[in-house]
Amino acid sequence: MKKAVSLLLAAAMTVGLSACGSAASSSEASSAAETSETSASQASADGTVYKIGICQLVQHDALDAATQGFKDALTEKLGAEGVKFDEQNASGDTANCSTIINGFVSADVDLILANATAPLQTATQATSDIPILGTSVTDYATALDISDWTGTVGGNVSGTSDLAPLDQQAAMIQELFPEAKNVGLLYCSAEANSVYQCDVIEGYLTDMGYTVERYAFTDTNDVTSVAQTAADASDVIYIPTDNTAASNTEAIANVVLPAKVPVVAGEEGICKGCGVATLSISYYDLGYQTGTMAYQILAEGADVSTMAIEYAPNVTKKYNAANCEALGLTLPDGYEAISE
Known part of the structure; x- marks a missing residue:
């Protein structure tokens, strides 16, 4: 009886080892996939x-x-x-x-x-x-x-x-519109970062010889009227990275394009809606x-x-082809068209 039990146990162990061997083979077959999994699974x-x-x-x-x-x-x-x-x-x-x-x-x-x-x-x-x-x-x-x-x-x-470099944005305005005299800064006064951008770029533009005026709206309700005032008095308008402006680009475009006043924008979304050029991240x-x-x-x-705080590693000069055509502008080499 003891011999019979021993034989049965040995057989069971053999089957178990065989099964483990099969599992090991399966594991080996999938090990490459497992080791290549991203830190997500970990x-x-x-x-x-x-x-x-x-x-x-x-x-x-x-x-x-x-x-x-x-x-x-x-x-x-x-x-x-x-x-x-x-x-x-x-x-x-x-x-x-x-x-x-x-x-x-x-x-x-x-x-x-x-x-x-x-x-x-x-x-x-x-x-x-x-x-x-x-x-x-x-x-x-x-x-x-x-x-x-x-x-x-x-x-x-x-x-x-x-933040895209504001000195480079000012240089873009000078590159594109060297004959302009009056630059209007159009922004939302309720956005602290818009005020900051205007403070900085105004210094650069003034040093370049431009006359700079600010045109601030408080919310979406007065965007159109303030944009009209800016367009009437400006050769070029600069709009910083501004969330209120970004949400009202159609209203701004309806003012500046008929007035034939180009807009240089602080970011691509605003430029796509109402601008001609931007230094984009x-x-x-x-x-x-x-x-x-x-x-x-x-x-x-x-x-x-x-x-x-980390910053975008790259900036790209971009232009709005449709708005440039509408205003009769031809931009120099080095600008990338904004995709539709």
Whole structure:
């Protein structure tokens, strides 16, 4: 009997070993795929699902692209099952930003993306614990009233800036319109970063010999009337990276194109709507860069307080072919047409 039992056990072990061998063979066959998996599977292997609150100020091409780039970066790095987005749009209303952000805080999200200045300002007032990343924010020192700017916000805040070099934007105006005398700055006075851009570029343009006047609207209700005043008094109009302007490019175009006044814009979305030329960054790439920062915080334990504000690595001279044709302008070499 003992011999029989021993034989049966031996046979069972042989079958078991054979099965293990088959499993090992299967494992070896798939090992290459497993070792080539991204950090997404590693990050979500323990079942962690990160909750991300996204507050976008308003819907327009630039901010939409930044949000999409951010989501794509985190989805690629954490996997579709490793991250959950609560994406909300404030429709240009700062009061809505407060409602949205406070909802994120109540829900105890793992990280907040503040897409544009108003959401960033609101988020910093709402929480000092949840990591906050800004994007599509031009100047963090201005937005957050930091007097001794060192490149790092500190606390629970960091992010990316959409500022294209303002000296190069001024040089673009001089390159395209050397005979112009009067440059109008058209912007929303309620947007701190727009005011900052106008402060800086006005200095460059004045040094170049232009007479510079400011034309500020307070919200969407007076965009058309202020644009008309600017067009009547200007040879060229400059519009900075401005969310209100970006949401009202059709209204601006309906003024400046019939008046034959060219607009140089601070970003591609505004130029596509009402401008002739821009020094452009990729907002999608900027959002993706911000998503990479979020991954470092969430999955790699990076300290947001020590993370410096990052900038778009490349800028491109672009032009609006249709508007240039309408105004009879031929741009020099080195400008790339904005795709339709």
